[in-house]
Amino acid sequence: MASRIDVSIEHRGPPAEASSAQRDPNTCPSCGSHYREDELERALRVCPQCGHHFPLRARQRVAQLVDHGTFVEQEESLRSADPLGFFDVRPYTERIAEAEVSTGLGDAIVIGAAKIERRDCQLAVMDFAFMGGSMGSVVGEKLARACERAAERRLPLVCVTASGGARMQEGILSLMQMPKTVCAVDLLRESRCAFFCVMTHPTTAGVLASFASLGDVIVAEPGALLSFTGPRVVQQTTREKLPDDFGLSESNLRLGHLDAILTRGELRPFLGRLLALFEHGA
Amino acid sequence: MASRIDVSIEHRGPPAEASSAQRDPNTCPSCGSHYREDELERALRVCPQCGHHFPLRARQRVAQLVDHGTFVEQEESLRSADPLGFFDVRPYTERIAEAEVSTGLGDAIVIGAAKIERRDCQLAVMDFAFMGGSMGSVVGEKLARACERAAERRLPLVCVTASGGARMQEGILSLMQMPKTVCAVDLLRESRCAFFCVMTHPTTAGVLASFASLGDVIVAEPGALLSFTGPRVVQQTTREKLPDDFGLSESNLRLGHLDAILTRGELRPFLGRLLALFEHGA
Amino acid sequence: MARRRRQPPGASAAEQLRLRDRLARLTDLPLLRGAGVSGEMARLRRQLERIAAEPTEDDVWRAVELARHQARPYTLDYAERILDDFVELHGDRSLGDDHAIVAGLGRFRGATVALVGHQKGRDIHERTRRNFGMAMPEGYRKAMRVMEIADRHGFPVLSLVDTPGAYPGVSAEQHGQGGWIARSQLAMARLCVPTVACVIGEGGSGGAVAIALADRVLMQENAIYSVISPEGCAAILWRDAGEAKKAAAAFKPDARHCLELGVIDAIVPEPAGGAHANHDEAARLLAAALEAALAEVAGLEADERRRARRAKFRAMGELTA
Amino acid sequence: MARRRRQPPGASAAEQLRLRDRLARLTDLPLLRGAGVSGEMARLRRQLERIAAEPTEDDVWRAVELARHQARPYTLDYAERILDDFVELHGDRSLGDDHAIVAGLGRFRGATVALVGHQKGRDIHERTRRNFGMAMPEGYRKAMRVMEIADRHGFPVLSLVDTPGAYPGVSAEQHGQGGWIARSQLAMARLCVPTVACVIGEGGSGGAVAIALADRVLMQENAIYSVISPEGCAAILWRDAGEAKKAAAAFKPDARHCLELGVIDAIVPEPAGGAHANHDEAARLLAAALEAALAEVAGLEADERRRARRAKFRAMGELTA
Ligand SMILES: [Zn+2]
């Protein structure tokens, strides 16, 4: 009988966080080059040596993408309610509090209004540092509200994903964020608003299998793991030999699941062009 | 440079007409059993020994499928107009006249109103004996009129296909029967009429790539060749080794292109059930 | 049954309703809507009491075991019992025919409906052929295709959910597992016809939710619905798959908790001992629940129904602000 | 240009119109509608005369050769010349990204449009990568996906046809070549937005028609559009592929004959010598023709446009009764 895990959080390929946990965060896990913070920041946190894309925090992503000073954050105050009173080795509430302190975020997503290359848009950016970017009630709610605000203002939604999947500690309610966000995208479509999704490492499980895959245009950063089930579970379950680039952006492009792979530097002008193309009245 | 033929008429697998041309039509090409005409007729022209499905003429098919005495033929008088004044080794008009004489049909399709298991439906049945069941202006027109009559009377369309593809002698106009019949099916759909397609040996090229593949439900007889390009051309063009069951009903079912494979005896009750299920108001 | 809430019940139904109301008041729970279909008062009372009580760790684990019971009725067991003239359709028109999902048309209470559902196998051969009810993109595409036919012809869609999860295989991933689970949900969100889903066994994660975005979502009494299997959860959070029972209790995948959390609309009672004990009775109870749920949404205009469906899922989750 | 038939032409356009009318009367042919875009009267006259004359066997063969000319502009050559901010999109979300078809969005005359088209390759590497412009089901699905985006957002669809035919390979067949050619046509029949197709090289059989079910179908002066290649036809009917020239003459795949047969709506002139001689000028002429054709259908209501599109193809064929 095959394992039933399909939401586990895994990493693989170029950005090998697992082994780099102890390393200096400014040392490239791919080529070993080390950078000063300001060097790396100037390079958009892409290794100038080998092109490795270091993980980006949500606020760093916003700063890189939007026209300076145009981002107005929304719904900052939303917090999870621990619906199950969940306790594994520690209470869920404790895990959340810790994540809040360490990330400075209320949950794994930041939403807001912004301009990209002088075009208005609604933005939603996930942050993997907050409990693996997992989707619980707050991520689902903020994504849904981002869709609704976009629909109200007839603006495109630009979403940057990074997620290990569902927030297991919210049990079945975390699973329900999948149909919830899908319904929100349905509203967005009905309102004839464009939806662009930028998948970054990693975008897996419940997020990949809901709103993230419904973008009109879907692009990804190089070397990102984008798979519903992670490679370790696939390997263990099926005993199949995995292709070297299993689940990575590059194989996803080849297999027809992405419109393009863009380096971090190409992202903003690309989104600017798309926003201009989709700027239309009804 | 690959060959550009994609409408050639070919056969392969069980019903090996090519080599059986000289054989007695009542000898099974698959197992060699010989039958009297009345035996074969009683067996719906399916070999009682091995299950081989002998080719059926359009009128035989109608007789097998519909409730006795309910078939009312339509548009019998339509004939092709030889739009290109086509002449290869013989004039097209001569080929048509010969086909008319030898088949007793005006072209490669017969349409009409009928009842199947006491349910009203519109019927369209192709006949491979008329110039390889090729689709020219008349086949396209009669199929389109069958769709329109079904739409008018809000009845399901039941179509039985057998075709080598386009009627080359009508040039580009034969190709245009593809979008023409597709548009007719679009009307049928808009009118919320059901469309059931029974593919028989062979259903290929322009017919497979237009109306035939647009059935709400698509079934086939066993061992029928159903491929866009025939196996000989695929083999010659690509030098690929073909699977043994290339293009046959059985591989089409496995590959997701058919809803079922039904023997001739199962066809009528199956259609009766479908007609009952789709009998709905509005 | 949910329907009884809105329509005046008959004589014996009225009695059931009184009992149900009393029990509901006693236990102060908004459930029991799924319990009205059984005719026998005594058993109904036992069932109500069992469902109404706060489930213990043992109760939850019993549901996990019953949901996976090898003799539990599967989708095709129900199809042959609750539908007339069922015609199974096959294939995704692209790559294959995924036997882990069945889809077809049949007559339910006299009207044509589409049925889609996961299908497990009972013996080893069938289990392999059905891939343990774990679908690939091909399976979701088949379901979408049949739902599209239903939508075009105005047939309501019934969906039966029973899967450990989507298949975690290489080709499933290569064919776009995540994307097709998303698109299958979107297709269901867009349907104009009435839709009812019921979790009849394991409602495992994304593989389940792919065909469960319906106007009404029901759950059988002993079914489970969860974001991850108890074993998977235990392995990840406790780092010990042996802690599955503890994980299940923490997770609350049972019907009673799903109802409390607002994830499902009603619980469908099973025969005494569980659905596996009496397939015919289980089918009778399921059919009654599906009928009632369909009736609730059948009267709405298509647009209204779609908006309500969206609003229903939109509301799921618990927040503080 | 077709548009000029309905709208009052400007000054020099009026002169062109008179010339065209005179030539049309002289030759008694309902063509020439595609010729109005060139500004130079002398060249226009030469073109008109060439187009108006009954093509000889040599003329037809010359079109066959020019349609396949290796230096002939391909879809991407036009995309970069007639569209601003072209963004190519990739993938069918199921199996792959077929390089024999390109699809994307760009700005045409200031408004966003979707472009789909076959793409051949010029050097050996590119030709292999593009599979000689012979698409697989993956390619048609990519085109359908981008057309669906266009439809949802109200972008007109331009389609450029240039293929020897659909790819005759094993996996193409296994993935449902025939079915996807049919579904691509059906998708185009259902589009609410204005659609214009132009055959810019080889319009080869089902592979071509898959993306050519449009409100207006144009053909470049030296393009061909046919049910089978001359070689294929000769091999089957004459049993000698060497008779291709004879077959082509019998087949009449050239623009002039396609216009006469009512298969296309207008002929798009090419630069002197053929499109390969001057890509920029060829693109200028094509863009003018596309713009005029779009303008003809842009004013209609979506339903009306769809009905007219259906009626247009419904009428094709010649019968006696
Ligand atoms: Zn590096």
Ligand SMILES: [Zn+2]
């Ligand atoms: Zn035999």
